[in-house]
Amino acid sequence: MSDTFSQRRLTLAGALKALNACIAKAEAMKVPQCIAVTDDAGHLLAFARMEGSKVLSIESSTAKARTAASSRVQTGSIHAEVGVKLAIATGGKLTNLKGGVPIVIDGQVVGAIGVGSGTGEQDREVALAGVAAVQGAYVG
Amino acid sequence: MPDTGPVKPERHHSVCPHDCPSTCALAVERLDARTIGRVYGDPDNAYTAGVICAKVARYAERTHHPDRLKVPLRRSGPKGSGRFEAISWEQALDTVAEACLRAEQKHGSQAVWPYFYAGTMGLVQRDGINRLRHAKKYSGFFQTICVNLAWPGFIAGTGALRGSDPREMAESDLVVIWGTNAAATQVNVMHHATRARKERGAKIVVIDPYRNATAETADLHLMLRPGTDGALACGVMHVLFKEGFADRAYMARYTDVPDELERHLESRTPAWAAAITGLPVQEILDFARLYGRTKRSFLRLGYGFTRSRNGAVNMHAASCLAAVTGAWQHRGGGAFHNNGAIYHWNKTMIEGLDVVDPSIRLLDQSRVGAVLTGDRRDLGDGPPVTAMLIQNTNPMVVCPDQNVVRAGFSREDLFTCVHEQFLTETALMADIVLPATTFLEHDDLYQGGGHQYIQIGRKLIEPVGEARENHYVIRELARRVGASHPGFAMTAWELIDWTLKASGWPDAATLAAGKWHDCQPDFEHTHYLNGFKHPDGKFRFAPNWSRVGKQAAGMPRLPDHWEVIETATDEHPFRLVTAPARNYLNSSFTETPTSIAREARPTVMIHPEDAGALGIVEGGLARLGNRRGSVLLHARLFDGVQRGVIVSESVWPNRAFIEGKGINTLTGADSPSPNGGAAFHDIAVWVRGENAPAARAAAEQIPA
Numbered sequence: 001m002s003d004t005f006s007q008r009r010l011t012l013a014g015a016l017k018a019l020n021a022c023i024a025k026a027e028a029m030k031v032p033q034c035i036a037v038t039d040d041a042g043h044l045l046a047f048a049r050m051e052g053s054k055v056l057s058i059e060s061s062t063a064k065a066r067t068a069a070s071s072r073v074q075t076g077s078i079h080a081e082v083g084v085k086l087a088i089a090t091g092g093k094l095t096n097l098k099g100g101v102p103i104v105i106d107g108q109v110v111g112a113i114g115v116g117s118g119t120g121e122q123d124r125e126v127a128l129a130g131v132a133a134v135q136g137a138y139v140g
Numbered sequence: 141m142p143d144t145g146p147v148k149p150e151r152h153h154s155v156c157p158h159d160c161p162s163t164c165a166l167a168v169e170r171l172d173a174r175t176i177g178r179v180y181g182d183p184d185n186a187y188t189a190g191v192i193c194a195k196v197a198r199y200a201e202r203t204h205h206p207d208r209l210k211v212p213l214r215r216s217g218p219k220g221s222g223r224f225e226a227i228s229w230e231q232a233l234d235t236v237a238e239a240c241l242r243a244e245q246k247h248g249s250q251a252v253w254p255y256f257y258a259g260t261m262g263l264v265q266r267d268g269i270n271r272l273r274h275a276k277k278y279s280g281f282f283q284t285i286c287v288n289l290a291w292p293g294f295i296a297g298t299g300a301l302r303g304s305d306p307r308e309m310a311e312s313d314l315v316v317i318w319g320t321n322a323a324a325t326q327v328n329v330m331h332h333a334t335r336a337r338k339e340r341g342a343k344i345v346v347i348d349p350y351r352n353a354t355a356e357t358a359d360l361h362l363m364l365r366p367g368t369d370g371a372l373a374c375g376v377m378h379v380l381f382k383e384g385f386a387d388r389a390y391m392a393r394y395t396d397v398p399d400e401l402e403r404h405l406e407s408r409t410p411a412w413a414a415a416i417t418g419l420p421v422q423e424i425l426d427f428a429r430l431y432g433r434t435k436r437s438f439l440r441l442g443y444g445f446t447r448s449r450n451g452a453v454n455m456h457a458a459s460c461l462a463a464v465t466g467a468w469q470h471r472g473g474g475a476f477h478n479n480g481a482i483y484h485w486n487k488t489m490i491e492g493l494d495v496v497d498p499s500i501r502l503l504d505q506s507r508v509g510a511v512l513t514g515d516r517r518d519l520g521d522g523p524p525v526t527a528m529l530i531q532n533t534n535p536m537v538v539c540p541d542q543n544v545v546r547a548g549f550s551r552e553d554l555f556t557c558v559h560e561q562f563l564t565e566t567a568l569m570a571d572i573v574l575p576a577t578t579f580l581e582h583d584d585l586y587q588g589g590g591h592q593y594i595q596i597g598r599k600l601i602e603p604v605g606e607a608r609e610n611h612y613v614i615r616e617l618a619r620r621v622g623a624s625h626p627g628f629a630m631t632a633w634e635l636i637d638w639t640l641k642a643s644g645w646p647d648a649a650t651l652a653a654g655k656w657h658d659c660q661p662d663f664e665h666t667h668y669l670n671g672f673k674h675p676d677g678k679f680r681f682a683p684n685w686s687r688v689g690k691q692a693a694g695m696p697r698l699p700d701h702w703e704v705i706e707t708a709t710d711e712h713p714f715r716l717v718t719a720p721a722r723n724y725l726n727s728s729f730t731e732t733p734t735s736i737a738r739e740a741r742p743t744v745m746i747h748p749e750d751a752g753a754l755g756i757v758e759g760g761l762a763r764l765g766n767r768r769g770s771v772l773l774h775a776r777l778f779d780g781v782q783r784g785v786i787v788s789e790s791v792w793p794n795r796a797f798i799e800g801k802g803i804n805t806l807t808g809a810d811s812p813s814p815n816g817g818a819a820f821h822d823i824a825v826w827v828r829g830e831n832a833p834a835a836r837a838a839a840e841q842i843p844a
Contacts, residue, residue, distance in 0.1 A: 074382075106411045106421070121384075128383045132429060136421045138410050139382040 007040060010103060010111030014134050015045035018103070018113055021133030023048055025126045031118040033126055034061040039111050042066035050117075057116035064100030064123075065114030066093060072109045072140050075100035076120060099123025102140035103131050109140055149177050153655045155597035156196050157265075157579040158725050159258035159286070161478065161590025162328045164188045164196065165656060166597075168580065174602050176200050176580055185656060186307055187591035191331045195723055201732045202578070203604065207562055209575035210605025219550055220569050229606065232572050233613070237620030239555040239571070240276075240527050244621075247523035249277040253503055253511070257285065259532025259561075259728060262584025262597065264490055264635050265610040268627070269531055271492035272614050275623035279525065280502035285538070287478075288689075288817035290446040293455025294477045296683035297463065299673030302481040304438065304474035304666055306591055310335040312438035312472035314430060316345045318458055319369060320442020323353035324722035326590060329440055330354070336438075336472070343434075345427055347372065348444070349717050349821075350745065350787045351780025362427060364417040365782055366717050366821050367448040371701035373457035375413025376428040378405045380464050385432025390466030394672065394679055397698075401460075401681040404698045416701050418782045432465060436472035444719065448822035449812045450702035456683060457699035463679040468667045478589045481673075482659050482666075485587075486642035489627045490635055506818040507809050508535050512548025527555045529617070531576070531610050534727045536566040538791055540807035540818050543769045559613050562731050565794055575607040582609035583632045585639065585648075592660040594645060596636060596652045611635070689814025705822050706808070712766055712824035714750075714786050718803050719821070721789035730793050742771075742792045742803070745778035746827065747785070754829045761798070761830035764788075766823065769805040772798045772830060786827065 010018075015037040026033040032052035037045050042065065049058060067075050076098035078086065083096030098120030103111045113130040115123040131139050149169040156164040165185035169177030179199045183190030212232035217223025227235075243251040254273045260266050273280065295301055309315055309332040322329035334357070336342035346358035347369065355361040364372055380386050381402050391398035410424045417424075431437050439462055446455045459475050467473035488494050501522050503511050511518045511525055519525075539545050549556065549569040558570040567573045581603040587594050603609075611632045618628040627635060637648035651657055664670050671677025681699065685692035696702050708715055720726075723735035730736065744762050756762050762775040764786070773788065781787060794802035806823050 104409070104411075107409060125384065132383075132425070136425070138379055138421070138425055 008105060008108050008110045009039050010037070010045060010134070012045055015111065017133045018130035019046045019048055022113065022115060022126050022130040023050065025129035026050060029122060029126070031122050031126070033115050033117045033123065034058050035126070035130070036062040036065040036114040037111060037130065038065040038069050038114070040069055040109050042069040042112065045111065053117040060095060060097060061099070061114040061116035063093060063095040063114065064097060064116060065112045067095050068100035068102045068114065069109060069112035070094070072102050074102070074124070074139065099127055101127040101131055103134055103137045104140040105134075105137050110137070151180070152598070152600050153182065154580065154600060155586045155595045156192070157260040157262050157584065157586065157597065158196070158728060159261060160326055160725060161588065162188070162326050163261060163586050163588035163591070163593070163595070164192045164328070165593070165595060166192065166196070168600055170600055176203055176601060182655070185593065187328060187588065187593065189328070189331055191327055193327050195725070195729050195732070195735055198732070198734055201734060202729065203580055205562070205731060207731055208604050208607070209560060209563060209573060210607065211575060212606070213573040215571045219552070222568055224573065229608070232574055233616045233620060236529065236557040236572050237617055239557070240529070240617070240621050243527035243555065247526060250279045250501055251523045251525060252276070252278040252527045252529070253281070253525045254278055254529045255281060255505070255508070255533065255535065256531040257283070257505065257533035259534075260579060260584070262579065262586055263485070263487065263639065264632050265582060265584050266532060267487065267490050268611050268614045268635070269529065271490065271625055271627045272618055272623055274492035274495045274497070275618065275625045276621060277497050277500050280500050282502040282504045282816065284504055284506045284811070284816040285818050286443065288815045289448070289451035289812060290443050290455055290477065291480070292688035292815050293446055293452035294441065294459055295688050296452065296456045296685060297459045297680050298668065299680070300481045301477070302479050302666060303476035305660055306476050307332060308472050309333055309438050309440065310339065312336045312436045313340055313342045314345065314434040314437040315342055316347065316431070316437065316439045317354055317358075318347045318439060318441050319445025320440070321348065321352040321354045321444065321719060322440070322442070323357060325720050328590070330357070333440070343430060345430070349781065349785055350719065352719065353722065355780070360423070360427060360430070362419055362423055363780070363782060364419050365785060366715050367450060367454070367705040368417040368701060369445045369454040370450060370457040370699060371408070371413045371416035372419065372424065373454070373461060374405055374408035374699055374701065375410045375424045376431065376461060377401070377464050377699070378408050379410060379425060379428035380432050380461070381405055383429065383432060386464050387466030390469065391464065394466075394668070394677070395463050396678045396680050397682050401698055408700070431461060435467065435470045437462070437465070437467045438472060439475035441475060441477045444821065447818065447820040449704045449706070449819045451812065451817065451819070452814055453696060453700065453702040460681055460699050463681070469669065471663070474667050479592055480589060482592060482661055483587050483594065484643055485639065487639060488642065489630070489638045492625045492627060495625060504811060504816055506540055506816065507811065508539050509541050509544030509548050509809060512551060512554065513544055526553055528557065530556065530558045530566060531613075534564045534566045536569060537564065537727045537793055537802055538804065539809070540804055540820070541768055541809035542794070542802060542805040544809065559610065561607070564727065574613060575605055577603045577607045577609045581607060582611070583636060585636045592658055593656040594651065594659060595656040596648060598652060685814045691811065691816070692814040695813050706824035708784055708824055712826050714784055714825050714827050716764060716806060716823040716825045717785065717787045717821040718790040718807065718823070719787055724791060727791045727793065730791070739789070739792070742773040742797050743776050743788065744773055745776050745781060745787045747781055747783045748777040748779055750783055750827070751775060751777050754827055756827070756829040763828045763830050764806060764825045766806055766825045768808065769801060771801050771803060771805050786825075
């Protein structure tokens with residue numbers, strides 16, 4: 001067993017590509033959004049608050065991205081009761097709201113996108129557009 | 141000025157009989173009672189739409205070819221020597237009948253094996269041989285060589301062999317041409333697909349192991365490894381589910397186990413699919429997203445990608461895409477493979493279905509070599525085959541495992557009669573050769589597998605030489621061997637008329653007058669909006685494979701990459717695809733000068749880097765081999781394949797190869813799941829350069 005492993009990680013350039021694709025998608029949908037892009041560990045790489053989006057979505061979008069990076073699956077699939085308990089247990093860092101998606105390349109989570117201010121489905125759609133902008137990336 | 145211009149030749153309606161889904165409506169120039177001129181596609185037919193392939197447009201070259209067989213022949217030298225003497229029809233038919241009677245007396249009726257296929261697709265002239273077989277209880281013919289991987293694969297999901305109207309392709313926003321080189325083999329598909337592009341800005345995606353003429357026209361070409369289409373389909377569906385393109389409401393209503401499929405696909409990621417298919421992840425993603433966001437997406441699923449040991453599974457997996465996105469709901473959307481199920485024939489009189497004895501054994505067409513060399517897996521407890529009557533097919537070239545086929549046909553105790561238009565390599569092995577008419581010289585009835593028309597093709601010119609139609613031969617033999625059935629007393633035209641009336645179609649005179657009859661069912665039916673053809677009306681992501689074949693054991697429950705193909709190994713590092721050549725159709729047209737000139741010579745296309753590593757140069761010789769044998773042919777360096785994949789466009793006659801051994805020397809005759817067939821594009825081989833000294837030296841180190 002090796003003592004270390006190497007991890008592919010989203011670059012700032014990749015994060016900005018994703019961010020811009022999310023902004024373009026949100027504009028096309030006419031739903032202003034807060035958009036957070038993190039690395040695989042959930043640390044923020046890029047963020048946008050579009051005019052007209054909700055201020056508190058700064059928090060929720062970031063939490064969604066962090067949750068997706070940590071859990072490696074799209075947010076919103078945890079049972080409601082467990083979701084609240086996990087949110088409390090993690091001091092609000094984990095959320096079960098829809099709109100967080102992991103970015104996967106070659107089977108590894110390299111980052112995540114969290115979107116907030118629309119409905120759950122709208123947030124998810126915008127986040128998926130961000131994933132599609134990263135070369136070779138798909139949704140975990 | 142002269143008072144009159146040149147007389148324009150009369151044009152007459154006809155139908156292309158060749159082995160192709162298009163069954164084109166033709167307008168044939170008749171120059172006189174014995175001669176045709178140019179052949180055109182009928183512009184009034186909505187599917188043919190005035191477009192036909194070049195090889196049929198120049199059909200006069202084939203009909204009036206100097207090498208047409210004109211008189212019956214009797215073998216006068218050793219089998220295969222090509223030495224024959226002309227005899228009369230009476231002598232020839234008597235000889236064949238006597239041979240059949242002798243075989244029957246010695247071993248019983250099942251020692252005779254009538255053997256035929258789709259050299260003509262006319263229902264009377266192709267299938268009438270079955271009437272003789274049933275009336276005489278001769279061995280049955282299990283037709284496997286073409287559709288037995290493709291059809292069960294499609295029917296497994298939908299429950300029926302039908303799909304969206306193929307003309308709807310022109311109303312699509314995305315046409316996916318999957319595993320068929322339509323530009324070379326079924327030009328009408330390209331006509332409707334490019335209409336969609338011109339009129340609607342539709343995208344065309346081609347999925348094929350090599351950059352062929354169809355792929356050249358594509359917006360996106362997915363050049364995957366052969367036999368990995370199931371993996372691609374799974375990777376695409378993974379994305380469809382993950383990225384919100386799956387229509388869950390549609391699936392809840394119209395499909396069997398969508399939740400189980402979604403869980404199953406969890407591990408079939410694009411990276412997983414990329415590793416198996418050899419495609420870049422990004423291409424899989426681009427295709428999945430394009431397919432997912434386009435409602436009017438038309439899957440044109442071909443035969444080519446099913447000619448693999450996992451072909452049925454791959455066909456089913458590809459057909460699942462339309463059920464995941466619900467593309468079936470939209471005009472210009474859904475999937476199409478073949479329209480067999482829209483026709484409702486009563487073929488009792490043509491085939492003698494009222495005198496079938498179900499206890500008579502069926503022998504597998506694709507395993508003709510094994511049958512003729514006495515393989516007990518094929519013969520069972522029954523007698524050997526000692527007499528064959530062969531019409532419209534050329535097993536000495538087209539059947540798998542040619543070395544065994546050749547051994548079988550070389551048997552001295554086997555009597556063979558071949559009724560053919562040309563002295564094919566099968567005819568060369570015959571004891572009696574009978575000259576056959578082409579479609580222009582007899583009447584017949586046709587259905588289009590790739591469209592929705594039934595048509596009649598009438599006799600337009602007198603037979604060339606002493607050529608006779610298939611129906612004549614069957615009737616005359618029936619009389620001589622004592623077979624009785626009312627069908628033997630009828631003319632071909634009477635059989636056509638009887639069949640049409642008994643099937644609930646317009647009668648022969650009406651059909652001939654109207655040129656064709658459109659059998660297209662309505663939109664709801666063809667798009668399965670009234671339910672799929674299963675008892676619960678639901679598409680099967682988890683098919684009951686045993687419902688579509690007797691060899692279903694071990695087939696995967698859900699769409700997958702099924703690893704039963706001949707994978708590349710150290711011994712056999714290459715995967716060979718024997719794709720169809722543009723100017724040939726199976727082995728038909730390999731006799732016409734223009735087709736031969738355009739195809740040049742048997743060639744293997746190999747990636748330049750692979751060629752370099754083996755010391756093979758452009759135009760140099762390459763030997764391909766496996767445990768079944770080896771063939772020697774010329775190489776062409778071509779970067780339109782993945783490394784490790786080679787393509788040899790086919791089917792050239794064996795005699796066109798340097799050593800007289802054709803490409804199907806390398807093809808396996810094992811019977812794939814679920815219902816037999818021939819895995820023509822699933823062949824693992826080694827490759828050696830033959831004219832580069834360094835390569836030869838290296839090759840000598842490799843055990844054969």
